[in-house]
Amino acid sequence: MLQSIRDRLTGPFVWFVVGLIAIPFAFWGIDSFNTGGGDPVMAKVGDQKITQNEFSRAYDQRYQQYRSLLGENFRADLFDENQFRRLTLDDMVQESALRQFARASGYRASDAVLRDYLVNIPAFQKDGRFSAETYRELLQRQNLPVDRYEAQLRESLVIDQLRGAVQDTSFATEQNAWTAFRLHKQTRDVAVASIGADAFKSRIEPDEAQIAEYFDANRDRFRAPERVRVRYVELDRKRLPPIEDPAPELLRSIYDAEKEARFVTAEERRASHVLINFGADAQAARAEAESVLAQLRDGADFAELAKRESDDPGSREKGGDLGWVRKGMMVPAFEQALFGAAEGELVGPVETEFGWHVIRVDEVRGRAVRAFEDPDVQAELLELYRNRESEARFQELSETLEQSAFENTTLEPVARATGLEIQTSDWFTRSGGAGIAASREVQAAAFSPEVIDAGENSRPLANGPDALVVLHKESYEPARQRTIDEVRDQVRDALIADAAVKRAREVATQVADAVRAGKALSEAVEAHGLKVDFDGTAARGQAELDQRISEQVFAMPRPAAAGVQVEVLTNTRADPVVVVLRAVNEMKREEVDAEVLEQERSKIRQSLAGSEFAGYREAVEEAVSVEIHRSPDAPVEDPLQP
Secondary structure (H helix, E strand, C coil): CHHHHHHCCCCHHHHHHHHHHHHHHHHHCHHHHHCCCCCCEEEEECCEEEEHHHHHHHHHHHHHHHHHHHHHHCCHHHCCHHHHHHHHHHHHHHHHHHHHHHHHCCCCCCHHHHHHHHCCCHHHEECCEECHHHHHHHHHHCCCCHHHHHHHHHHHHHHHHHHHHHHCCCCCCHHHHHHHHHHHHCEEEEEEEECCCHHHHCCCCCCHHHHHHHHHHCHHHHEECCEEEEEEEEEEHHHCCCCCCCCHHHHHHHHHHHHHHHHEECCEEEEEEEEECCCCCHHHHHHHHHHHHHHHHCCCCHHHHHHHHCCCHHHHCCCCEEEEECCCCCCHHHHHHHHCCCCCCEEEEEEECCEEEEEEEEEEECCEECCCCCHHHHHHHHHHHHHHHHHHHHHHHHHHHHHHHHHCCCCHHHHHHHCCCCEECCCEECCECCHHHHCHHHHHHHCCHHHHCCCCCCCCEECCCCEEEEEEEEEEECCEECCHHHHHHHHHHHHHHHHHHHHHHHHHHHHHHHHHCCCCHHHHHHCCCCCCCEEEEECCCCCCCCHHHHHHHCCCCCCCCCCCEEEEEECCCCCEEEEEEEEEECCCHHHCCHHHHHHHHHHHHHHHHHHHHHHHHHHHHHHHCEEECCCCCCCCCCCCCC
């Protein structure tokens, strides 16, 4: 899903989107492919397997993100779980295939490319510039080692290179732009009249015989699904008692242990460089680098020279400026030269795997230690202490919850052991419900044989990233056939709705025939007690028209000379609509500014780029070889359960 959206984006906007998703993707995406196990294989992509357990984790992560995104607007009853499963597996397959294909094709992300990307991620910046402390702290909070995160990010950047190699070759002609713009700005003179089924419902009254006949013919429509109501205890990290402030001595011990990692700012150097690639002759490239160095020592402007001579696309347009650099951010040879020079000194040529560098040390900031008494340091220490204590308490209670739920067959001992309150859910079906019943894991466990048939406690289930619940059956009702007395009103409403739709279609046909015979649309609908909804010039996306009707109006064939085109269409409510098309109005090319056409051309190129990469991606999946072993539509089983 996210992958498909991403593949259709090009231009400046794509970098905003990529930057927005880079961190959560790296935290939750790629690494899930790198774990193995004995659980069943969902799909095989080249030499890599996507297991059921990996798929389940990826699905749950995306589901929770989706719920968090919608917040109170999330509706479990409208959520298409099967479609979401398919999209999740599609994304995992596509990402794995692209990564393997890019690696085999020789794509790589260098240290310089990785560094340029990292320093521009807003989440890693403090006061508008890259902060190594913020970077390490954010990764530490996610329990993600720096080296693993950077390896994952390299993989993502490699795929971006592959994507760019395809999308950057797309183009659109001026004629393409004019044709698209002309069609987009086209207007049509139409008259529209909706023949709503609701207008006929009051005239229809089914009798008992019709109700009984309809019920007998459609019994499956009136079955009550199985449902369950559960008692549960919930351990929510956010609802744990607040952590009391520690003694100053304890904060001091935390400070001493964390000082080097959190409160010491390592020496930083702001650097600029000119890179000369090796090309076909490394010695000739060195001579060119020496020439650059000589010019700089003779007083040449560094920024101008870098823009003209440097082969580093990331820094060239910035006059060679690399920003602030710390040890560990650059390749060893470059780093050794940079940190071995004095402020303002020129060094080079320095050889690295990328070519010959001429480096200037623009500014030096020495090592600095933030004092224990600093209010910001105190706040960080207090937050660190509270987070650790909260995590420890949550972990301890989680273990108690798991052990107690396993050892007992009722919730009362679990509640006593953990101090949690026993709560009761509303009725819900396998499709979910309100509260904890919106969780996919809760739905699956609530209808499992262990809970429904054996009457056991469930194992602790994740209900979001910071909560666990244990379930026990309160009441259960199997699926059953409802009686006619229970659904009489529903059957009656269904009969009325069907009859009203049939009558509306008949009237729409009569009105259309009358217009074709020469009557005005207004006169034809008035004969049935109705009126015209719209009569005038319509543009695409006309606000006064139903969305589906607006789309269909612009798909109608042009009317014949001195005539009209009449059709019976269907709106988004499934009501018949009579549309009379009188004329199609076109812009003339000389009326359109050249700049406007160029903007249209750019939009078309971006759209084509996305479509072309989508086709390329399909070819990649064929080349890598993708095999789907298990349908994602079926509920995911827990591979750890027998």
